[in-house]
Amino acid sequence: MSNEDSPNERRDFLRKSLTLIPVVTLAGASLASPLSAQESSAKHDANKPAAPASHYEPSYFTAEEWTFLHAAVARLIPTDERGPGAIEAGVPEYIDRQMGTSYANGSLWYMQGPFNANAAPEFGYQLKLSPKEVYRLGIAAADNWCHQQHGKLFAQLDAATQDAALKQFESGKVAFEQLPAKTFFTQLLQNTKEGFFCDPMHGGNKNMVGWKLINFPGARADFMDWVERDERYPFPPVSIRGERA
Amino acid sequence: MATSMKKADAVIVGFGWAGAIMAKELTEAGLNVVALERGPMQDTYPEGSYPQVIDELTYNIRRKLFQDISKETVTIRHGVNDVALPNRQLGAFLPGNGVGGAGVHWSGVHFRVDPVELRMRSHYEERYGKKFIPEGMTIQDFGVTYEELEPYFDFAEKVFGTSGTAWTINGKNVGEGKGGNPFAPDRSTDFPLVAQKNTISAQLFQKAATEVGYHPYNLPSANTSGPYTNPYGAQMGPCNFCGFCSGYVCYMYSKASPNLNILPALKQEPKFELRTNAYVLRVNLDSDKRRATGVTYVDAQGQEIEQPADLVILSAFQFHNVRLMLLSGIGKPYDPKTGEGVVGKNFAYQNMATIKAYFDKDAHHTNPFIGAGGNGVAVDDFNADNFDHGPHGFVGGSPFWVNQAGTRPIAGINNPPGTPEWGSQWKAAAADYYTHQLSMDAHGAHQSYRDNYLDLDPTYKDAYGQPLLRMTFDWKENDLRMTQFMVEKMKKIAEAMNPKALKVSVKGAGSHFNTASYQTTHLNGGAIMGTDPKTSAVNKYLQSWDVPNVFVPGASAFPQGLGYNPTGLVAALTYWSARAIREQYLKNPGPLVQA
Numbered sequence: 001m002s003n004e005d006s007p008n009e010r011r012d013f014l015r016k017s018l019t020l021i022p023v024v025t026l027a028g029a030s031l032a033s034p035l036s037a038q039e040s041s042a043k044h045d046a047n048k049p050a051a052p053a054s055h056y057e058p059s060y061f062t063a064e065e066w067t068f069l070h071a072a073v074a075r076l077i078p079t080d081e082r083g084p085g086a087i088e089a090g091v092p093e094y095i096d097r098q099m100g101t102s103y104a105n106g107s108l109w110y111m112q113g114p115f116n117a118n119a120a121p122e123f124g125y126q127l128k129l130s131p132k133e134v135y136r137l138g139i140a141a142a143d144n145w146c147h148q149q150h151g152k153l154f155a156q157l158d159a160a161t162q163d164a165a166l167k168q169f170e171s172g173k174v175a176f177e178q179l180p181a182k183t184f185f186t187q188l189l190q191n192t193k194e195g196f197f198c199d200p201m202h203g204g205n206k207n208m209v210g211w212k213l214i215n216f217p218g219a220r221a222d223f224m225d226w227v228e229r230d231e232r233y234p235f236p237p238v239s240i241r242g243e244r245a
Numbered sequence: 246m247a248t249s250m251k252k253a254d255a256v257i258v259g260f261g262w263a264g265a266i267m268a269k270e271l272t273e274a275g276l277n278v279v280a281l282e283r284g285p286m287q288d289t290y291p292e293g294s295y296p297q298v299i300d301e302l303t304y305n306i307r308r309k310l311f312q313d314i315s316k317e318t319v320t321i322r323h324g325v326n327d328v329a330l331p332n333r334q335l336g337a338f339l340p341g342n343g344v345g346g347a348g349v350h351w352s353g354v355h356f357r358v359d360p361v362e363l364r365m366r367s368h369y370e371e372r373y374g375k376k377f378i379p380e381g382m383t384i385q386d387f388g389v390t391y392e393e394l395e396p397y398f399d400f401a402e403k404v405f406g407t408s409g410t411a412w413t414i415n416g417k418n419v420g421e422g423k424g425g426n427p428f429a430p431d432r433s434t435d436f437p438l439v440a441q442k443n444t445i446s447a448q449l450f451q452k453a454a455t456e457v458g459y460h461p462y463n464l465p466s467a468n469t470s471g472p473y474t475n476p477y478g479a480q481m482g483p484c485n486f487c488g489f490c491s492g493y494v495c496y497m498y499s500k501a502s503p504n505l506n507i508l509p510a511l512k513q514e515p516k517f518e519l520r521t522n523a524y525v526l527r528v529n530l531d532s533d534k535r536r537a538t539g540v541t542y543v544d545a546q547g548q549e550i551e552q553p554a555d556l557v558i559l560s561a562f563q564f565h566n567v568r569l570m571l572l573s574g575i576g577k578p579y580d581p582k583t584g585e586g587v588v589g590k591n592f593a594y595q596n597m598a599t600i601k602a603y604f605d606k607d608a609h610h611t612n613p614f615i616g617a618g619g620n621g622v623a624v625d626d627f628n629a630d631n632f633d634h635g636p637h638g639f640v641g642g643s644p645f646w647v648n649q650a651g652t653r654p655i656a657g658i659n660n661p662p663g664t665p666e667w668g669s670q671w672k673a674a675a676a677d678y679y680t681h682q683l684s685m686d687a688h689g690a691h692q693s694y695r696d697n698y699l700d701l702d703p704t705y706k707d708a709y710g711q712p713l714l715r716m717t718f719d720w721k722e723n724d725l726r727m728t729q730f731m732v733e734k735m736k737k738i739a740e741a742m743n744p745k746a747l748k749v750s751v752k753g754a755g756s757h758f759n760t761a762s763y764q765t766t767h768l769n770g771g772a773i774m775g776t777d778p779k780t781s782a783v784n785k786y787l788q789s790w791d792v793p794n795v796f797v798p799g800a801s802a803f804p805q806g807l808g809y810n811p812t813g814l815v816a817a818l819t820y821w822s823a824r825a826i827r828e829q830y831l832k833n834p835g836p837l838v839q840a
Contacts, residue, residue: 075667075668076667076668077667077668077671077672078668078669078672080669080672082669082672082673082676085672101307103307107315108307108308108313108314108315108334109314109315109333109334110314110315110317110318110331110332110333110334111315111333112331112705112706114704116328116330119330120757121759121761122323122757122758122759122760122761123321123330123760123761124332124333124334124336124760124761125333125334125761126330126333163668166667170666189666189667192667193655193658194302194306194655197301197653197654197655197658198301198302198655199299199300199301199302201300202302210654211654213672213675213676214654214658214675214676214679214680215679215680216614216653216654216679217614218299219296219299221295221296221299221485221487221488221489221496222485222486222487223485223486223487223488223612223614223615224483224485224486226486226612226615227442227443227444227486227615228442228443228444228445228448229445229610230445230609230610231610232610232680233610233612233614233680240296240297240299240300
């Protein structure tokens with residue numbers, strides 16, 4: 001367990017117990033033995049209706065931000081003919097849960113001034129904004145820009161127009177008032193990929209959909225017999241908490 | 246006022262490889278040793294226990310084992326007239342934190358040194374003439390030879406449990422056709438362990454390098470190819486190529502670390518004490534600044550503590566050693582305008598280029614989640630001075646290698662050129678290419694220059710109110726010419742693999758140092774060793790010329806960067822320095838070399 005996650009450990013554990021129920025029911029998958037503690041905890045809540053994974057309630061994001069986030073990550077890693085995307089992976093939940101860690105407050109970074117927001121890109125991040133603040137300002141600015149351009153919020157646009165808007169943010173051609181659009185986009189894309197490929201205990205990569213897409217074995221971490229073999233690795237991924245895909 | 250502790254015979258600042266080696270050697274010599282480590286205690290259990298360590302987000306992405314730069318970072322500028330900015334997020338380099346230092350999260354590539362690189366200036370002047378070395382390049386000789394260091398390389402490999410293939414042992418060829426390196430210097434004994442298995446990527450590199458006429462060899466790796474017990478009684482198990490190596494604690498007890506290979510023996514030693522969460526502010530000097538009286542540190546509760554000692558070992562990470570010398574007034578600070586002074590001089594790095602090769606899904610399964618940090622296949626045909634530099638007009642060489650340390654998906658998804666960074670095309674390429682690609686590096690040496698140096702920043706402070714270290718650093722014409730030459734030579738290997746696509750990452754003309762893009766954590770110099778107190782901060786035994794009861798082991802002593810990874814030379818130099826302390830200094834404390 002990472003230090004930054006430990007304050008949420010109990011809450012995450014309980015949430016995990018709830019979200020696992022529909023997975024078991026729908027897929028009929030047998031759970032690995034490390035999950036037995038969670039199974040018994042789940043039974044404790046058996047009188048309550050099972051909440052699907054998408055019913056996660058955000059702790060940090062407002063309803064408007066939450067709507068934007070869902071719409072944006074669904075374009076960054078779409079659900080398509082190659083399989084599940086960011087939504088099925090639970091990326092919005094992952095990002096919201098990250099907002100409760102020291103990362104989100106900028107506490108992992110050197111944040112003493114003076115700040116020089118106009119520094120050349122070779123000097124890396126030089127803003128005084130934390131990841132939380134980048135989202136608060138960036139989502140509002142992105143929705144505002146979409147409204148000015150198209151008369152609608154981002155989430156109300158069709159997919160092609162959404163993609164075009166994201167490309168504008170990515171390229172930095174759009175000027176947001178309080179932060180560079182590119183800074184906002186870069187953080188959103190980075191967090192989206194984290195949520196798609198992280199261990200499921202962090203709230204993303206549900207059912208290990210990200211790992212299955214690319215054939216990454218997750219926490220197996222023992223390849224002694226596979227080092228010299230030029231062939232597809234045949235075993236599906238496992239997670240730290242023992243789930244099997 | 247500071248609380249004063251009981252005087253120690255020796256105080257060690259920083260408990261990575263250099264600190265652990267010194268602690269072991271000095272307690273063996275009968276000294277009472279106190280080691281101060283600014284980070285927390287950490288070890289295979291619990292920080293490296295399976296399965297919780299198999300967590301890319303926590304370890305590599307959120308930087309669990311790396312220096313806490315919220316408290317102290319460095320500032321960086323490209324030129325002497327620029328205003329430096331703080332390195333706010335870890336990027337180009339990843340120093341360690343806590344017990345074991347960077348020796349916990351390193352990969353384990355465990356080289357010796359090419360003998361030419363120990364006498365860089367003399368060798369180039371002899372072979373190519375003085376004019377061949379460009380104006381402003383300040384390369385120097387180390388002042389110590391490979392022959393002097395050989396026993397210490399040999400012992401360090403036995404402590405680390407290093408796997409590899411020898412070329413010659415006492416002049417007798419044992420490695421031809423078996424994966425030995427024909428350019429390697431002679432050895433007194435074989436590697437403690439045979440080389441590890443080679444991944445598919447390494448096998449492809451080996452075959453292609455042979456086809457284009459180069460001489461591939463097995464990388465020497467401080468990841469075990471089998472069970473091993475080192476001279477200190479520390480036990481290691483065989484590496485299983487778990488792929489969570491660089492950036493992680495090894496859960497398999499297979500990657501050498503100070504924690505695994507030295508600390509268990511020190512824990513049995515009543516003369517040794519390790520204090521964690523002890524952030525050293527300065528070395529205390531007597532009034533004429535010729536003698537250290539101990540160090541002052543801040544403990545976990547924020548209290549200032551004074552630790553008196555007869556002998557002070559600065560064995561923190563490269564740039565922390567330099568900063569502590571500057572903060573303490575040990576040696577004359579370097580001035581790039583006059584070229585005078587020594588502390589901060591000759592700050593050098595690594596000069597990397599990378600090529601990624603992508604294969605059709607039916608061609609090869611490289612499975613890059615399989616990996617070991619020190620493992621791979623390399624060629625030295627263009628390393629050091631193994632080829633004639635005369636027609637090419639640059640100084641320095643580069644090994645090339647496939648070193649598949651384990652590629653995890655958050656940071657490691659890498660698609661063929663032209664693929665968008667997101668959307669369905671990105672997703673399809675990730676699915677199609679993640680297990681069908683390999684990466685190779687030209688791990689170039691980096692030279693030192695008059696205006697690449699370290700000093701104290703005038704503006705930015707650490708959490709304790711002390712000035713941050715300032716790096717003045719940029720790539721020079723020599724560096725860019727060298728890396729472009731190297732990448733062309735390495736490309737021949739990549740092309741011989743018949744890939745579907747190649748992605749070449751190399752610095753172009755006019756490139757500036759990018760602090761945000763990871764290169765290596767192989768930072769060198771700033772407290773360099775040498776034969777003359779006017780041009781070096783420490784003598785050939787790593788003893789301060791100015792304050793003789795201070796010794797400064799680490800890559801801070803390198804007058805320029807090597808083609809090879811630095812840890813092997815750091816370890817050998819530390820054993821060499823410790824031997825001089827034990828056999829000469831303790832009998833007659835004072836300068837070991839008369840200026």
